Amino acid sequence: MKMKLVALCGFMLICQTSSAGTSKVSLTASVDYSGGIAVEFNMGSVIFTAIFKPLTSCGWSISETQTPIPAQTQAIFFNRTCRPNTTDFTCSSHTYPLLVSTLRWPNILHTDVDVSFSCGTTEPIQTINIKAKYCSTSHHLQVHSSMNEVLINGTYGTTGNFACSNNGTLVYSNGLTPSLFSTTCQANAKWQGQNELQCVLVELNGKNNYTLKSSNKGDTDFSCSVSGNISALTNSNLTLQVGNEAKLPNFQIQPIDHGKEVRCLLSWQSTNTKIPSESKTLIVNYRPTEVRTNFNFTGSYLLQGNTYFLNGSQTLEIDCSFKSNPKLSNTTWFNNSEIISEYQREQNCTLIHNISSPAFINGTIQNVVGTTEIKNIAIIPVSIISKC
Numbered sequence: 001m002k003m004k005l006v007a008l009c010g011f012m013l014i015c016q017t018s019s020a021g022t023s024k025v026s027l028t029a030s031v032d033y034s035g036g037i038a039v040e041f042n043m044g045s046v047i048f049t050a051i052f053k054p055l056t057s058c059g060w061s062i063s064e065t066q067t068p069i070p071a072q073t074q075a076i077f078f079n080r081t082c083r084p085n086t087t088d089f090t091c092s093s094h095t096y097p098l099l100v101s102t103l104r105w106p107n108i109l110h111t112d113v114d115v116s117f118s119c120g121t122t123e124p125i126q127t128i129n130i131k132a133k134y135c136s137t138s139h140h141l142q143v144h145s146s147m148n149e150v151l152i153n154g155t156y157g158t159t160g161n162f163a164c165s166n167n168g169t170l171v172y173s174n175g176l177t178p179s180l181f182s183t184t185c186q187a188n189a190k191w192q193g194q195n196e197l198q199c200v201l202v203e204l205n206g207k208n209n210y211t212l213k214s215s216n217k218g219d220t221d222f223s224c225s226v227s228g229n230i231s232a233l234t235n236s237n238l239t240l241q242v243g244n245e246a247k248l249p250n251f252q253i254q255p256i257d258h259g260k261e262v263r264c265l266l267s268w269q270s271t272n273t274k275i276p277s278e279s280k281t282l283i284v285n286y287r288p289t290e291v292r293t294n295f296n297f298t299g300s301y302l303l304q305g306n307t308y309f310l311n312g313s314q315t316l317e318i319d320c321s322f323k324s325n326p327k328l329s330n331t332t333w334f335n336n337s338e339i340i341s342e343y344q345r346e347q348n349c350t351l352i353h354n355i356s357s358p359a360f361i362n363g364t365i366q367n368v369v370g371t372t373e374i375k376n377i378a379i380i381p382v383s384i385i386s387k388c
Contacts, residue, residue: 050378140166175336200266206222216254
């Protein structure tokens with residue numbers, strides 16, 4: 001028959017009794033808490049009690065099932081016997097026809113053992129199996145010593161701090177986070193606050209460096225994942241965020257996205273808990289774009305369509321701005337398809353040029369990704385036209 005679960009000093013003792021057949025011997029196990037209740041005792045003992053008829057000889061035996069029993073334990077308790085009216089400290093006499101014998105295990109149980117009681121050769125042997133469990137953790141959840149970061153398995157009363165072996169975040173399945181990371185090994189072999197506590201690691205997958213095609217658009221390979229013991233996570237949302245905007249996985253990027261932070265976010269609306277992943281900074285490589293030009297002359301002029309009519313010879317100054325990543329590697333200006341200026345500057349694409357005859361000005365700006373053309377303009381000095 002199965003017996004009740006009992007706890008001792010941070011262990012859970014699982015007791016199961018068995019016999020070879022119907023017996024007049026009754027064998028039970030209990031726990032003696034010298035401090036009164038389980039959470040306050042300083043030392044506990046497992047008490048095995050056998051009730052039997054006064055036969056010729058009855059005795060206790062302890063046998064190992066997995067871990068060897070310490071020699072001192074065997075010396076004290078192995079094959080202890082109990083007879084009527086004995087003064088042996090493991091026995092106590094009761095009124096005939098029943099006697100009671102007790103066996104006290106005075107220290108914390110560190111092993112898996114069978115404790116047996118038998119009387120002579122006529123009574124079947126009664127055996128109780130005792131298994132002790134330490135306070136332990138699983139699924140990346142660990143408890144480190146309060147003094148350092150050494151991993152510990154606890155006996156009753158051991159104190160420590162919860163930690164995550166996967167660099168995750170401590171969170172309960174409902175989204176609440178622990179108010180304190182400290183914990184104590186309890187008598188039921190559970191760390192205080194351990195139930196449904198998990199180490200959740202939110203991860204951002206995908207590269208952060210992209211080179212756009214001629215259309216200056218491209219697809220990413222970002223996605224989000226959660227690792228750790230996530231079986232009990234409920235009512236949470238996992239989103240991919242670019243800046244402060246939620247995006248779908250594999251979202252499309254443009255030059256404007258260069259420098260934005262990308263991360264994944266696991267959140268619970270009910271508790272306002274948010275667990276972010278490590279972020280990545282988007283590096284978007286693209287050819288020069290958003291080119292803007294401003295044409296300035298040293299004298300008066302008239303603009304009709306895309307043609308500037310100047311009042312005589314003048315000096316043209318073009319202010320040019322753009323966006324590109326990486327920076328410019330080359331700028332070239334043309335007049336009637338002939339190069340009038342070529343230079344390597346990273347920051348601007350300006351031009352200063354004297355206009356004394358009809359000119360058709362255009363240019364190109366280039367980086368390692370590609371080349372962008374600057375629009376064509378026509379410039380005609382009025383004095384030249386009047387001579388015609």
